[in-house]
Amino acid sequence: MKIKILIIFFLITSVSLHAVDKVQSATGPASTGLFPLTVASPDNKLCLELNKNGTNEIIYSFTANSKKIISNSKLGLAGVDIVMPISSSRNSKKSVWKPLWGKRAIVPDIYNECVIDFTTYKLIIRAYNDGIAFRYQIPKNKATKDLTEFNFNGNYTAWYYNGENANIGPxxxxxxxxxxxxxxxxxxxxxxxxxxxxxxxxxxxxLVLQSRKGQTLFAIASKPSDAWKVIIYGTKPGILVDSHILELLNPPPAKTMDFSWVKPGVTVWDWRIAGAQVDGFKYDMSLVSWKKMVDFASKNNFRYLTLDADWYGPEFGQNSDPLKGGKVAQVHEIIRYGKAKGVGIWLYLNDVGGRKFPIAQTLKQYGDWGAAGIKYGFMSGSPEEKNERTRMITELCAKNRLLCNFHDGPVHPYGQMRTFPNALSREYCQAQLDAGTALQPKTFVTSVFVNMVAGPLDMNNGLADLMQFGRTHGANYPANTTLTGEAARTLIAFSGVTVIPDIPENYQKHPEILQFIASQKMPWRESKTIQGEIGEFVVMARQTSDGAWLIGAATNEQSRELDIPLNFLNKGAYRALVIQDGDNSDYRTSNESYKTNERDIAAQDTLHVKLAPGGGACILIR
Known part of the structure; x- marks a missing residue:
């Protein structure tokens, strides 16, 4: 009899230990037995600990490698009835995500999860090895205020997105x-x-954050949403850049959607070529110039040509019809010509035309014409409205087999390329050639570690003539880089559509640089930020779809020498083409001087390069 009782007790105890954590009160708030509650990353190096403060508010702390970085920060929502939890459950996942395109071909999807039930909403926490995220699962408009805080445990140094301007910070x-x-x-x-x-x-x-002078606490200034709040972590800034946590927190594509047609790649662009003259020919935004650009793209295996504003009439004109106006007949012809050459055509669409004419009909017609994608400009509305409209347009584009690229103050990327792989890029940055001020070298090597953490960026890098005389849409400011730095930026700036802005003849003057850009065959098999520091410099390596490795290095206003390790290579013999700044290069003076050499290399080697002020280096490894 005693043995039976012991067995029953053992079974009950075992079930209790493996059951859902549960605390509940029938007449009032839940008891406090749930706290403290800890959610750790699979490698146990990151930890989010939840507890209660003296006024029964839920608070959290974030610890990385035993160092507490965020402490005593509030969690929760205002405007909901129940403020204490009634139960929690745990789950773990270990799988892989194979994106159609991205920074790499195979992405581990490994996390520990805790779900806390507050009756009126749920708090979901996920811990990955490179960050921790949490979200409030609640019906829309149920909460009145997001109470989340980030109370940093020291007076750290920060940088922020700042529209089409240099980043705020340090x-x-x-x-x-x-x-x-x-x-x-x-x-x-x-x-x-x-x-x-x-x-x-x-x-x-x-998301909008709110700070207060003299404090290290940041609150949420934006209205409640269903988004994940994400703390990405790395022992080096490059780990933040290489992370996939934002995409992994987005749902996969709907099973009814086919995205096999999505192809990332390089595009030539008609906006900046207008006005350029060479050998008696003057480029403009017309069929004859477009055909020259398509021929150049086809010869160098560039996937696309992008037609920018005014092709269907003045882009802000109330009567500019995006289906019937302007050069529509020429657009039909260049789409046909491009198809014959294996080059897809992107079409610009301004928000004025996108709103005045039925957007669903417009996008269906573009798909029926055989266009490759749309570049959408100057979207109006509040941030919340812009997000809804961006999602709607992205989904309509997907249904019509159109890629999309949003410009001019777009909603920040938040990993939506997983759900909608046709969302290839956004001008979530100070673009080099599509903004009103000069891009400083330090801004580029800051944006890599700030803006680019959010997702793919359209930065318009890749000029082959840094002077840009006579351009119709030319900027009255310097390029602020060297020729090698310019080319390196095309690789460093992650995007599903890399927009290069110059005319064919200027690239043909520099065959090694053209070879480097033409070798950027996507989707990438692998990407790795090898070295870098925020606002100082960056070294990025990417493996192309045909197996070659490309390395791009860029620096701020300071010259520097770098030893680049090649231990990301597999065993074997390789040949490297190294393009670096000339001995007297300087982005302020001699900015088109460079030198090249080829050498045999192996994985145990390092490559020594010299970067001029504002300059860079480009390396092609086969």
Whole structure:
């Protein structure tokens, strides 16, 4: 009898230990037995601990490698009835994601999850090895305020997105006294880096952070949403850049959607070529110039030509019909010509035409014409409205087999390329040739570690003539880079559509640089930020779809020498083409001087390169 009782007790105890954590009260708030509650990453190096403060508010702390980085920060929502949890459950996942395109071909999807039930909403927490995310699962418009805080455990240094301008930062947390836009990238110390952003924003207002002078606490200034709040972590800033946590937090494509037609790649562009003259020919935005660009693209295996504004009439004109106006007949012809040459044609669509004429009909017609995608410009509306419209247009594009690229103050990327792989890029940055001010070298090597953490960027890099005389849409400011730095940026800036802006003849003057750009065959098999520091320099390696490796290095206004390790290569013999700045190169003076050499290399080797002020290096390895 005693043995039976012991067996029954053992079974009950075992079930209790493996059951869902549960605390519940029939007449009032739940008891406190659930806390403290800890969610750790699969490798146990990251930890989010939940607890209660003295006023029964739920707070959390974030620890990385035993270092507490965020502490005593509030979680929760205002405007909901139940403020204490009634139960929690745990789950783990270990799988892989194989994106159609991205930074790499195979992405581990491994996390630990905890779901806390608050009756009126749920708090879901996921811990990955490179970050922790949490979201409030609640019906739309149920909550009145997002109470989430990020109370940093020290006066760290931060950088922020700043529209089509240079990034804000470096700025000490206590120096900020205003709203700040993500991505918020933070240097804790030489061994700890964070990025604060959001993922999978299906409804609600895009994230806005609020700081207060003299404090290290940042609150949420935006209205509640269903997005994941994400803390990306790395021991080096390059780990933030290489992370996939934002995409993984988005749902996969609907099973009814076919995205096999999505092809990332390089596109030539008609906007900046207008006005250029060579050998008695003057480029403009017309069929004859478009055909020359298609021929050049086809010869160099570039996938696309992008037609920019005014092809269907003045882009802001109320009567500019995106289906019937302007050069529509020429557009039909260049689409046919491009198809024969294996080059797809992107079409610009301004928000004025996108709203005045039925957007669903317009996009269906573009798909029926055989266009490859749309570049959507100057979307109007509040941030919340813009997010809804961006999602709607992206989905309509998907249904009509159109790629999309949003410009002019777009909603920040939040990993939507997983759900909609046709969302190839956004001008979520100060683009080099599509903004009103010069892009400084330090801005580029800051944006890589801030803006690019959010997702693919359209930066318009890749000029082959840095002077740009006589351009109709030319900027009255310098390129602020060297020729090698310009080419390196085309690789470093992650995008599903790399827009290069110059005319064929200028690329043909520099065959090695043209070879480097033409070798950027996507989708990438692998990407790795080899070296870098925010606002200082970056070295990026990517493996092409045909197995070659490309390396791009770029620096700020300071010259520097780098030893680039090649230990990412497999065993074997390789041949490297190295393009680097000339001995006297300088982005302010001799910016088109460069030198090249070829050498045999192996995985155990390093490559030594010299970067001029504002310059860079390009390496092609086969």
């Amino acid at each position: 700025e000490k947390l206590t120096e900020s006294d205003d709203k700040r836009l993500p991505v918020m990238t933070i240097k804790v110390d030489d061994d700890n880096y964070l990025a604060i952003h959001e993922a999978s924003l299906s409804w609600g207002e895009p």
